[in-house]
Every structure is written in structure tokens, then in C-alpha cells.
Amino acid sequence: MSATGRIEEHPILGPLPERSVVTFRFNGVPMQAYQGETIAAALLAAGIRTLRLHEEKGTPRGIYCNIGHCFECRVTVNGRTGIRACLTLVEEGMEITAGEILPTPLKKGGHPA
Amino acid sequence: MDQGNIVICRCEEVTLKELIAAAETYRCSARELKLRTRAGMGCCGGRTCRRFIDMVARQATGEAPSHGIPLGYQPPVRPVAFGQLGGVIG
Numbered sequence: 001m002s003a004t005g006r007i008e009e010h011p012i013l014g015p016l017p018e019r020s021v022v023t024f025r026f027n028g029v030p031m032q033a034y035q036g037e038t039i040a041a042a043l044l045a046a047g048i049r050t051l052r053l054h055e056e057k058g059t060p061r062g063i064y065c066n067i068g069h070c071f072e073c074r075v076t077v078n079g080r081t082g083i084r085a086c087l088t089l090v091e092e093g094m095e096i097t098a099g100e101i102l103p104t105p106l107k108k109g110g111h112p113a
Numbered sequence: 114m115d116q117g118n119i120v121i122c123r124c125e126e127v128t129l130k131e132l133i134a135a136a137e138t139y140r141c142s143a144r145e146l147k148l149r150t151r152a153g154m155g156c157c158g159g160r161t162c163r164r165f166i167d168m169v170a171r172q173a174t175g176e177a178p179s180h181g182i183p184l185g186y187q188p189p190v191r192p193v194a195f196g197q198l199g200g201v202i203g
């Protein structure tokens with residue numbers, strides 16, 4: 001595990017527990033995380049904060065409430081859309097893809113098809 | 114910072130400017146404001162911006178009209194894909 005965003009040595013909680021490593025892919029890039037981490041935490045530890053682009057305006061979006069209310073962290077997991085990264089645990093061989101801006105050709109100044 | 118640029122509805126990226134403009138042009142209730150600007154129709158179901166839309170509407174139309182339909186809580190509580198409804202995906 002590269003120098004990650006994880007707190008390896010917590011002053012109160014102590015060192016991180018021993019956990020097996022899980023390999024998954026985010027936008028085709030193979031990545032690693034510990035068993036039991038959520039997708040949002042695993043990507044944040046790898047320095048990735050943009051989980052999707054706003055469907056209409058393309059603004060980068062990521063973790064917001066982190067407790068499953070706001071859906072800002074929704075990603076596509078193994079082909080299924082609208083999966084909340086903050087609630088879903090990382091599993092071996094997961095295919096995660098970030099949300100893209102969607103075409104709005106009919107809207108004035110919209111994103112072309 | 115220009116107050117108008119504050120994003121009120123995060124899910125649909127509706128700014129305060131747009132809300133106030135719609136509210137004053139059409140003097141609309143909260144529900145109409147929602148229908149006109151899509152504020153409150155986003156994935157979080159209006160959790161963040163419902164109260165602000167009510168406030169903007171009340172500010173534009175003076176006291177909230179008695180006949181005004183309050184900004185209701187529309188099902189589904191969580192976004193559901195059509196595939197799930199149709200049983201296509203689990």
C-alpha cells in the first residue's frame with residue numbers, strides 16, 4: 001500500500017488493524033484497499049476525491065454527507081448505477097466507474113450529444 | 114462574494130439568484146418555485162434545500178398563502194432505478 005491517506009497510527013485508536021488487501025478497479029485503474037473499507041474511503045485514501053461529475057453542469061462531486069443521505073457519492077459499480085460509495089464496502093474485483101456529464105443537446109448552452 | 118451565486122439546491126445546482134428571479138417574476142408558492150426551477154427535485158429529495166425554497170417563496174410572496182400547497186415529501190424516499198422497478202436489475 002503506497003503512502004496513503006490513511007491514519008496508520010492513531011493517538012487514541014492505536015495502529016490500523018491487520019486486514020487483507022482487496023484489489024478493485026476505478027475507471028479501469030487497478031487500485032488496492034483494505035477489506036471492510038467503503039469505496040469512498042478507499043478512493044479518498046488513494047487521493048481520489050472526485051467520484052462523479054454533475055450530470056448536467058459537469059461540476060466535480062464527491063463525498064458530502066458520508067452517511068448515505070445525499071447521494072453525492074453515487075458511482076456505478078459492476079454496471080449498476082446509483083450506488084452510494086459511502087455505504088458500499090469494497091470487494092475483490094469490483095469495477096467502479098465515476099459518473100460523467102450527460103448530453104443535454106436540447107438545452108440552450110447544453111452539453112452536446 | 115455575490116450572494117446570488119450561492120447554490121441553494123446542491124443536487125440540481127440552482128442558485129439563489131435563479132430562485133429569487135423566478136419567485137419575484139411569477140410570485141410563486143414554494144411548490145411552483147420547485148416546479149419552475151427544479152430546486153428540491155434532486156437526488157437527496159429536497160433534504161438540503163426544502164426550507165430555503167420555502168423561505169425564498171415566502172419572502173417573494175409576503176406571508177405564505179393559506180391555499181399554498183406545502184412542499185410535500187414525494188416518494189420514493191431514496192432514488193430507485195427504473196430497472197429495479199421493472200425487476201430487470203436486482
